[in-house]
Amino acid sequence: MESSLPADVRHLVVGAGFAGLCTAIKLDEDGEGDFLVVEKGPDVGGTWRDNTYPGAACDVPSQLYSFSFAPNPDWSMSFSPQPEIQAYLRRVARESGVLDRFAFDTVVESASWDDATRTWTTVTSAGTVTSQTLVVGAGGLSEPRLPDIEGIEEFGGHLFHSARWDHDVDLAGTRVAVIGTGASAIQIVPELQKVAAHLDVYQRTAPYVMPRHDRRYTRLERLAFRHVPGLQKLYRTAIYWGRETYVPGFTRRPGLLAPARRMALANLHKAVSDPDLRARLTPEFEIGCKRILISNAYYPAVAADDVELVTDAITRVTPTGIVTADGTERPVDVIVVATGFHTTDLPIAERIHGRGGASLADTWAGTGMNAYKGTTVHGFPNLFVLVGPNTGLGHSSMVFMIESQVAYLRDAVRTMRAAGWAAVEPRAAAQARWNDALQRRMRRTVWNTGGCASWYLDAHGRNTVLWPRATFAFRRLLSRFDPAAYEVSTPATTPERIPA
Incomplete structure (x- = not known):
């Protein structure tokens, strides 16, 4: 059967939820239009396409749970119901002009790194694609977890x-x-x-169940959001800092x-x-x-x-x-x-194979999920994982974290272009230092000391899901690509270290 996909692209993106859509839009803005987004479902939306149960709604305020570059003045409620979030993502995708490079109903069966060619080869249900970079935006709340109950x-x-x-x-x-x-x-x-x-x-x-301070926006408010410059951004900023006030309680006191x-x-x-x-x-x-x-x-x-x-x-x-x-x-x-998702054992990790053929799942089996800056992984050159290890939040919007990671990805791509590098891979020592520091911080958080068992903890008892600091710290740390933490290679050379 002839493939319906291009044989070769510069960037292959897996998933068409918030993460994949953000990546596509920002790559396109940077002139990196040679990309393909493959999505197992029939439409954009990811979690918000799949979760259509009665009463489905976001528990982060609408003004913050949206792209900073695509505000929506027409939210009906302060906490958006699922159909509105899905409609928002559809509109953003349509208006951005990137949907011509999306392949829906396309399942990733395997992805393997080839050291000789410095490329990823990804086998999908619709054909095989090679790419320089592989961006995984499959999300942590995408694969349902079924209970193991007799009968x-x-x-x-x-x-x-x-x-x-x-x-x-x-x-x-x-x-x-x-x-x-x-x-x-x-x-x-x-x-x-x-x-x-x-x-x-x-x-x-x-x-613990807090009151839901939800309300319907008035017509006047929606008009003001649309026509008063800066008003919606002001709302978003106020909500953001209000949410950040929870961080010290979660992480220190x-x-x-x-x-x-x-x-x-x-x-x-x-x-x-x-x-x-x-x-x-x-x-x-x-x-x-x-x-x-x-x-x-x-x-x-x-x-x-x-x-x-x-x-x-x-x-x-x-x-x-x-x-x-x-x-x-x-x-x-x-x-x-309603027993949650595979969050600490991402199923797609079983299908991604790095240098030497080991899968991402095998690599993480002994230690639990870990990555450098929650985004790149030693042994997996040119792999960028969005909503990766220790990037989750218990208080604010994951869209903020996604945009931070995409900014890091964009700067990595720019740096690779300028330097003529074919591959970048975080050094093992840099990744170890990052994760050791994270886990030291994690010991004093309420997630580790609060006396509960949660889906934040993996089989090793490590919290590999949440970010244990303020979100603005995450954004600052990912604001620029840092080549000194990476081994790099050109098409004709073996990996080398950039002097620190």
């Missing part, structure tokens, strides 16, 4: 993950079980409670989060009058140790008469129900799995 394959009703919602299933009048109480679940539960005959919510650990804890517990006490239920919904760890959630509707929904909060561990699933450790079997027609 789950034999369930006779409908079962689906929150990120793969089956809209053909009519939930009205059914008995539904939601497994999980994370960020997606607390948005789903209130919506299901409205239509299901009965809802069981299976909770392993109770989260958890006691600073005490007001947030009081607010979350007041939210619980206001909505739940039953003392037994309230006790089971009260977290037993420091606030911030796990992701802080926001909702005005979750607690009232759980407290409703047609909802049961189940805190006993699930032991198995039968064809007609769920059995818990106390021996109780609860009949159920539909199971919604």
